[in-house]
Amino acid sequence: MQPAYYEDFSEIIKKIWSMLDDAITNRSSQFRTPTFICGDQLDFDGRIIVLRKSDQKNNLLQFHSDIRSDKIEKLKKNSKAAMLFYDKEEKIQVRLKVDCTINHENDVAKDSWSKTQHISRKCYLVDNGPGSETEIPTSGLKPELDNFDYTKEQSEEGYRNFTVIQCEVKFIEWLYLAAKGHRRARFNLEDNKNTWLIP
Numbered sequence: 001m002q003p004a005y006y007e008d009f010s011e012i013i014k015k016i017w018s019m020l021d022d023a024i025t026n027r028s029s030q031f032r033t034p035t036f037i038c039g040d041q042l043d044f045d046g047r048i049i050v051l052r053k054s055d056q057k058n059n060l061l062q063f064h065s066d067i068r069s070d071k072i073e074k075l076k077k078n079s080k081a082a083m084l085f086y087d088k089e090e091k092i093q094v095r096l097k098v099d100c101t102i103n104h105e106n107d108v109a110k111d112s113w114s115k116t117q118h119i120s121r122k123c124y125l126v127d128n129g130p131g132s133e134t135e136i137p138t139s140g141l142k143p144e145l146d147n148f149d150y151t152k153e154q155s156e157e158g159y160r161n162f163t164v165i166q167c168e169v170k171f172i173e174w175l176y177l178a179a180k181g182h183r184r185a186r187f188n189l190e191d192n193k194n195t196w197l198i199p
């Protein structure tokens with residue numbers, strides 16, 4: 001028997017957001033670590049990120065990064081980006097076109113920072129930003145930081161590097177692999193137009 005979302009636009013959208021919502025808290029969800037792709041026509045690339053917030057009401061997804069990361073400069077020049085998800089068990093691929101907002105030292109960043117765990121703050125304590133060249137192979141952290149030997153107070157230093165990237169979803173493309181026949185659909189969230197596509 002085919003699932004309810006096999007040929008039903010509203011069931012597909014329901015399924016997609018339920019997978020995105022689940023990924024926020026479920027560490028084993030395959031939707032938790034999508035590829036985020038940004039850049040311009042001559043220079044674009046993808047990287048894995050961790051999904052931190054999913055908000056269907058506002059068509060919004062969120063992840064965290066370091067303000068010194070290369071992708072920040074790219075997003076400042078071109079806020080349009082893409083996100084790519086695949087769940088092997090569900091046989092569902094989701095491709096998103098998004099428009100990004102960079103949040104740094106504002107209310108959104110403050111709120112997310114207050115919810116970060118002590119161990120995650122380590123990433124934002126590196127002296128030189130991600131992507132900086134180095135003479136030796138290193139995490140970029142002082143040994144005591146590598147060993148999680150820092151107080152909550154010391155971890156607050158990381159806040160100045162902490163960034164929340166908000167991604168407003170504009171288009172969703174869904175592909176479902178099924179023995180009975182694959183199904184593919186596109187959702188334009190700007191004009192609410194849904195379209196079936198040949199897989």
Ligand SMILES: Cc1cc2nc3c(=O)[nH]c(=O)nc-3n(C[C@H](O)[C@H](O)[C@H](O)COP(=O)(O)O)c2cc1C
Binds near residue numbers: 047066131
């Ligand atoms: C499992 C996993 C999770 C990651 N999560 C994030 C993340 O949430 N945010 C982030 O900026 N980088 C994350 N990274 C690192 C990026 O993939 C990338 O290496 C880093 O952001 C530097 O690349 P960029 O500055 O060119 O984007 C993660 C990598 C892996 C393997």
